[in-house]
Amino acid sequence: MMAFMKLIYKLSIMILTTVFITALILSVYSFSVQRSLINSQLIKKGQVLARLLSAAVVNHLISYDFYAIKLLMDPLTQDGDIESVALIGHDGYVKMHSDLNLIGQPWPEPLDSALLSDSEVYIQKSSRNQQNQYQFSSPVEIDHNRIGIIQITLSDTASLLLIESFGIKMLLLTIAVLFLAVIIGYVMSRQISNPLIELSTEINRFMMKRSDTFDHTGQSNEIINLKRNFTSMMKELQSSIEFRVKTEKMAVLGNLSSVLAHEVKNPLEPIKGSAEMLKIKYPNDPDITRYAQIIQSEVSDLITFLDSFLDVSRMNDLAMRPLDVNGALEDILTLMEYSLQKEHIETEVHLSRHRMMVWGNGSMLKQVFLNLIINAIQAKDGEYGYLEIETGHSGGMVQVRIKDYGSGVKEEELEHLFFPFFTTKKEGTGIGLSTSRHIIELHKGSISIASTAGAWSEFLIRIPTLKEDTDA
Secondary structure, three states: OHHHHHHHHHHHHHHHHHHHHHHHHHHHHHHHHHHHHHHHHHHHHHHHHHHHHHHHHHHHHHOOOHHHHHHHHHHHHOOOOEEEEEEEEOOOEEEEEOOHHHOOOEOOOOOOHHHHOOOOOEEEEEEEOOEEEEEEEEEEEEOOEEEEEEEEEEEOHHHHHHHHHHHHHHHHHHHHHHHHHHHHHHHHHHHHHHHHHHHHHHHHHHHHHOOOOOOOOOOOOHHHHHHHHHHHHHHHHHHHHHHHHHHHHHHHHHHHHHHHHHHHHHHHHHHHHHHHHHHHHOOOOHHHHHHHHHHHHHHHHHHHHHHHHHHHHHHHHOOOEEEEHHHHHHHHHHHHHHHHHHOOEEEEEEOOOOOOEEEEOHHHHHHHHHHHHHHHHHOOOOOOEEEEEEEEEEOOEEEEEEEEOOOOOOHHHHOOOOOOOOOOOOOOOOOHHHHHHHHHHHOOOEEEEEEEOOOEEEEEEEEEEOHHHOOO
16 A cells, blocks of 8 residues: 555646646746747837837927927836936037936046937847847937937847746646646545555465466566556466366266266166177178177277277376386377378377486376377378478476377467367367376476478477486
């Protein structure tokens, strides 16, 4: 639970920091854009006012009505952007100023001769304490004689204060909204995190019992760790379900085999014997001979089928002893030599030159090898076939590889191939491979298959090697 609380805290801090920095960057950018626009407007404003005022004071200068000129200047000084307004004569003395104390004083800056010869508004820009100041100078003409200039000084100080005030308010509003969003998000996340906390607790409790699969790394990232443990738990549950289904199927198969042994198999031998007696008693009757032969053949097939069920029920108590796997394989290959030749299957055998000793039951392992070789014969695709058999040691295990180049198995069928009663053959029972896997598992080994449909299939059997025979 503390891990998830830390995660929520980290996420909240990260989101808060990200949004705050974003808002700060946007505020700075907005301030820069607004200041640029304001300065542009100040320049236009100063140019217009300088032209208008220089034209307006001409008539009053003719009559020396400086009071009227002052009345023209007074409204301009009420504008927060305008710092000062001055009328300067061509002799360099102040004729009228928004600050009455400066009237009659020499202008502190020398007048540029261009100001008295150019009809355009002259603009000067200066910066002070990160504030921009503009001076707009426009000539005053009487009968085309330039007798002075109007100078208006504007500053962006008031506008900057307004922008800064607006920016502070927007930043405070952003922080307030963000803080409210974090609170709402925290409340909502608790509604989501509480079930996750409970799920994580239960998964960790389950996985800690499975010390072989519980991953103690990556605890700092709770979500990834939860996902990893949840995936492991699901695999474990899936494996348990499959094992239980397989166990129940094998139990059903064992019970069914016992019933079939008593109820079906016992009468089959008399039936088979009676058919043989009919052939002996009526040797010259071809119909009786033919039908008796059919009866014997079908009964033999049925007995073979029932023996497969009986093998499963007898496997729970195997008589184990040291066994050479190479010897068991050679016995089966000798037994199947005629069948392999008859089916035109070329066999390439590579048996290890070392002894392949395991602790096992010879007859049961031979049944596994027999099932796989029969499957290889039945998987033949065409008139001829090819079979590879190889034995060896690897990692303290005896390995037997049986590979046929036949019809192969489809990828979607591979995971079901060892299930009881599952078969890809039209006349198959689905008992052989499930029985083979059960036998190998009783020998504490494993059997797996790799296949490409229409090309090949390879079975790999691994059984622990006897300790005294691991010198290979």
